[in-house]
Amino acid sequence: MNILAADYLITMDDERKIIRNGAVIFDSEILEISFDRELAKSKYPDAAYEYLGKNSVIMPSLINAHTHIEFSKNKTTLHYGNFIDWLTSVIEKKELTSEEELESSMADALLQMRKSGVGALGAVSSFGKDIEILSRSGLRVTLFNEILGTGEERSEEIKADFMRRFELTKRYSNEMLTPAVSIHSAYACSRTLMDFAIGFAKENSLKMCTHFMESKAERFWLDRSRGEFKAFFKAFFGIERSAIKADEFLAKFDGLDTMFVHCTHANETEFESIRNAGSYIVHCPVSNRLLGMKLFDVETAKNMRIEYITATDGLSSNFSLNLWNELRSAIFGYTDLSLKVLPYDLLKSVTLNAANALGIDSGKLEVGKKADLIGFCLPGFVDEDEYLPLQVILHTNSVDKLIVNGVSING
Ligand SMILES: [Zn+2]
Numbered sequence: 107m108n109i110l111a112a113d114y115l116i117t118m119d120d121e122r123k124i125i126r127n128g129a130v131i132f133d134s135e136i137l138e139i140s141f142d143r144e145l146a147k148s149k150y151p152d153a154a155y156e157y158l159g160k161n162s163v164i165m166p167s168l169i170n171a172h173t174h175i176e177f178s179k180n181k182t183t184l185h186y187g188n189f190i191d192w193l194t195s196v197i198e199k200k201e202l203t204s205e206e207e208l209e210s211s212m213a214d215a216l217l218q219m220r221k222s223g224v225g226a227l228g229a230v231s232s233f234g235k236d237i238e239i240l241s242r243s244g245l246r247v248t249l250f251n252e253i254l255g256t257g258e259e260r261s262e263e264i265k266a267d268f269m270r271r272f273e274l275t276k277r278y279s280n281e282m283l284t285p286a287v288s289i290h291s292a293y294a295c296s297r298t299l300m301d302f303a304i305g306f307a308k309e310n311s312l313k314m315c316t317h318f319m320e321s322k323a324e325r326f327w328l329d330r331s332r333g334e335f336k337a338f339f340k341a342f343f344g345i346e347r348s349a350i351k352a353d354e355f356l357a358k359f360d361g362l363d364t365m366f367v368h369c370t371h372a373n374e375t376e377f378e379s380i381r382n383a384g385s386y387i388v389h390c391p392v393s394n395r396l397l398g399m400k401l402f403d404v405e406t407a408k409n410m411r412i413e414y415i416t417a418t419d420g421l422s423s424n425f426s427l428n429l430w431n432e433l434r435s436a437i438f439g440y441t442d443l444s445l446k447v448l449p450y451d452l453l454k455s456v457t458l459n460a461a462n463a464l465g466i467d468s469g470k471l472e473v474g475k476k477a478d479l480i481g482f483c484l485p486g487f488v489d490e491d492e493y494l495p496l497q498v499i500l501h502t503n504s505v506d507k508l509i510v511n512g513v514s515i516n517g
Contacts (some may be wrong), residue, residue, distance in 0.1 A: 111143035134475035165223030169460035174420030178211035189321035224503035234271035250288035449495035481507035
């Protein structure tokens with residue numbers, strides 16, 4: 107049994123409780139939340155007790171629900187500001203990464219996430235080269251094996267490659283690593299591959315994720331087979347028309363637990379459809395600024411009772427996998443939202459909401475939840491509880507403690 111004590115506990119519970127001078131008592135699960143750390147110490151004299159120090163904070167560990175570890179290289183060579191320019195630069199620079207560079211870039215990416223307090227992640231795997239390293243990361247991983255391909259003629263080959271990667275993921279799966287499925291997007295998949303992946307996810311009760319409405323180009327292409335994607339698809343793939351309209355694409359996911367990633371150019375009807383299906387929306391503010399030139403409409407989503415998730419996406423569309431940077435970017439991007447409300451919502455988006463989307467029984471400090479916790483110190487005292495989430499986001503870059511499943515993981 108362990109006792110971890112701090113000056114502030116951000117519980118992320120339904121009452122948004124913040125406890126001062128409290129403690130979390132845990133083994134692999136949270137056994138008790140104490141409102142008095144001295145009392146906790148005397149109640150369990152045999153437990154390992156640790157107080158994290160002056161101005162310390164304990165909260166649930168962070169969850170980065172959407173990232174691409176295999177795209178952790180090419181940090182400075184990609185073209186930002188226009189989605190098609192970026193996509194073209196990703197395709198052109200792909201060959202530049204050697205196996206050694208890939209391995210070390212993935213190791214760096216995981217280290218950066220651990221240091222920042224990420225205890226669980228949703229990793230989209232395009233080639234299966236990240237499965238092994240993710241399996242020994244010590245983190246909870248939902249590994250979304252991705253399917254992608256627009257031409258019908260290569261369908262069988264692509265399906266076989268997907269199955270190979272999925273079987274490999276299954277071999278590594280355990281309590282910490284869960285196989286899942288990703289359809290890259292409506293514009294980058296043929297109907298045959300979409301139907302195959304959706305059928306497979308349904309048959310095997312797997313989580314699903316897909317990029318959706320990330321750019322103006324995608325909006326025009328799906329709605330009218332026009333816009334910047336027209337020349338792109340003609341040049342690269344000889345395709346003249348979008349394979350599917352947005353509403354038909356969304357309807358295919360009925361009955362699945364899906365994370366729709368980005369949705370920056372989605373409309374209210376699409377928000378409604380995602381909400382009514384019990385699915386989730388993930389936004390990635392930095393990536394959305396760099397590629398889609400538009401942030402996700404958090405306010406409308408909130409008014410529509412959509413609990414969104416914040417994530418970093420991969421390093422091909424971000425300068426950092428540190429979720430605190432992502433949350434700060436959101437704070438400075440959403441200039442008209444309250445600094446008493448938005449910071450708490452953002453913390454919830456990378457803890458409880460992300461846990462719910464990935465089906466992990468964590469994300470809040472509550473008895474019976476998995477003991478996935480972080481501890482860190484603020485540079486000073488916070489007098490009003492309602493400003494604590496903002497101060498935490500402004501001042502935190504790394505954590506002193508990352509505990510996953512009750513076990514302390516070194517940064
Ligand atoms: Zn992505």
